[in-house]
Amino acid sequence: MAPAPNINPPINVGHIDDVQELRKTKPITVPERYVRDMAQRPTLATSSPCSSSAMSIPVIDLSELVEGGEDEVQREVLKLASSCEEWGFFQVINHGIDKELLESIEKVTTEFFMLPLEEKQKYPMAPGTIQGYGHAFVFSEDQKLDWCNMLALGVEPHCIRNPKLWPTNPPEFRETLETYSTSIRKLCQTLLRFIALSLGLNQDRFNEMFGVTVQAVRMNYYPPCSRPDLVLGLSPHSDGSALTVLQQGAAGSSVGLQILKDNIWVPVQPLENALVINIGDTIEVLTNGKYKSVEHRAVTHKEKDRLSIVTFYAPGYEIELGPLPELVDKNHPCMYRRYNHGEYSRHYVTNKLQGKKTLDFAKIQTQVSTN
Ligand SMILES: O=C(O)CCC(=O)C(=O)O
Numbered sequence: 001m002a003p004a005p006n007i008n009p010p011i012n013v014g015h016i017d018d019v020q021e022l023r024k025t026k027p028i029t030v031p032e033r034y035v036r037d038m039a040q041r042p043t044l045a046t047s048s049p050c051s052s053s054a055m056s057i058p059v060i061d062l063s064e065l066v067e068g069g070e071d072e073v074q075r076e077v078l079k080l081a082s083s084c085e086e087w088g089f090f091q092v093i094n095h096g097i098d099k100e101l102l103e104s105i106e107k108v109t110t111e112f113f114m115l116p117l118e119e120k121q122k123y124p125m126a127p128g129t130i131q132g133y134g135h136a137f138v139f140s141e142d143q144k145l146d147w148c149n150m151l152a153l154g155v156e157p158h159c160i161r162n163p164k165l166w167p168t169n170p171p172e173f174r175e176t177l178e179t180y181s182t183s184i185r186k187l188c189q190t191l192l193r194f195i196a197l198s199l200g201l202n203q204d205r206f207n208e209m210f211g212v213t214v215q216a217v218r219m220n221y222y223p224p225c226s227r228p229d230l231v232l233g234l235s236p237h238s239d240g241s242a243l244t245v246l247q248q249g250a251a252g253s254s255v256g257l258q259i260l261k262d263n264i265w266v267p268v269q270p271l272e273n274a275l276v277i278n279i280g281d282t283i284e285v286l287t288n289g290k291y292k293s294v295e296h297r298a299v300t301h302k303e304k305d306r307l308s309i310v311t312f313y314a315p316g317y318e319i320e321l322g323p324l325p326e327l328v329d330k331n332h333p334c335m336y337r338r339y340n341h342g343e344y345s346r347h348y349v350t351n352k353l354q355g356k357k358t359l360d361f362a363k364i365q366t367q368v369s370t371n
């Protein structure tokens with residue numbers, strides 16, 4: 001979550017239907033603003049066992065890394081390295097976060113989204129901003145919209161919080177989010193230690209340089225859509241974070257997350273009690289492109305709804321970023337420029353989601369010789 005963007009001139013996003021209300025009142029209507037151009041329409045997840053097992057994101061057992069003997073640790077670190085390098089995504093099991101806590105955050109989040117619209121609108125996301133209830137990343141009247149309702153909140157440091165936007169209904173929401181965020185924060189720090197090791201770096205390399213880290217949460221609720229073949233739940237994008245932790249709704253909800261691998265949209269099958277981790281743009285830059293942030297999107301389902309609770313973990317805004325010198329040499333020339341993380345965050349939240357385009361901000365453009 002970035003410092004509040006300066007909105008100048010004011011943004012006109014036009015009328016935005018609330019998709020949950022649409023679903024209730026006009027269940028088969030899909031307004032034009034939600035209908036994607038042909039090229040953007042989704043290929044829907046199949047549940048065919050062969051397609052999913054041939055292409056499923058790797059699973060990392062965190063207990064092997066944290067408590068395993070030398071051999072297990074070494075094996076799992078190698079697996080982590082290949083997961084980050086080849087997929088940019090993995091699911092983590094035995095992560096140490098209580099099942100009850102995962103269930104509680106899911107419960108309060110679901111309860112929030114099920115409130116009447118007037119209640120949710122007490123926490124409005126103003127056009128062009130990224131906190132509160134509504135649609136983020138919409139900047140014009142003619143922009144296509146995602147079939148999704150969001151509640152996005154800055155969590156850490158406290159100065160990025162807007163307490164007026166933290167729901168007081170359901171009453172346990174705030175406390176549950178605090179407890180959940182503390183646990184997810186520790187998980188991110190642990191994962192960053194092993195990710196550093198997997199790159200041959202000192203295990204504290206990332207945690208030490210990140211300063212006063214920034215943590216934000218986005219809760220995405222995707223109601224069913226009568227034409228999932230025409231809409232997207234969330235537009236293709238990579239995350240601006242260092243790491244993202246995604247909790248998918250429990251069994252019974254639909255498969256909705258897809259990641260772009262070798263030009264194919266691969267569905268991520270939810271695993272019981274697992275968390276989905278992905279590499280964000282910041283780790284791509286720090287590793288000089290060795291570990292890349294991967295484009296992903298969400299699709300909707302005809303009958304089932306879906307919830308995702310997403311935590312973004314990033315360095316402090318004041319931290320200067322650029323490829324780590326240890327990962328730059330003659331064979332790996334520097335691919336990204338140096339910049340301040342606050343600048344990147346601002347750039348990220350003032351542009352619509354458009355695949356990996358946002359990261360052009362940091363890429364060093366190589367000159368094509370015309371001779
Ligand atoms: O809902 C999902 O599965 C994707 C969410 C996501 O990518 C995000 O919020 O950045």
Ligand SMILES: [Fe+2]
Pocket residue numbers: 237238239244296
């Ligand atoms: Fe994302």
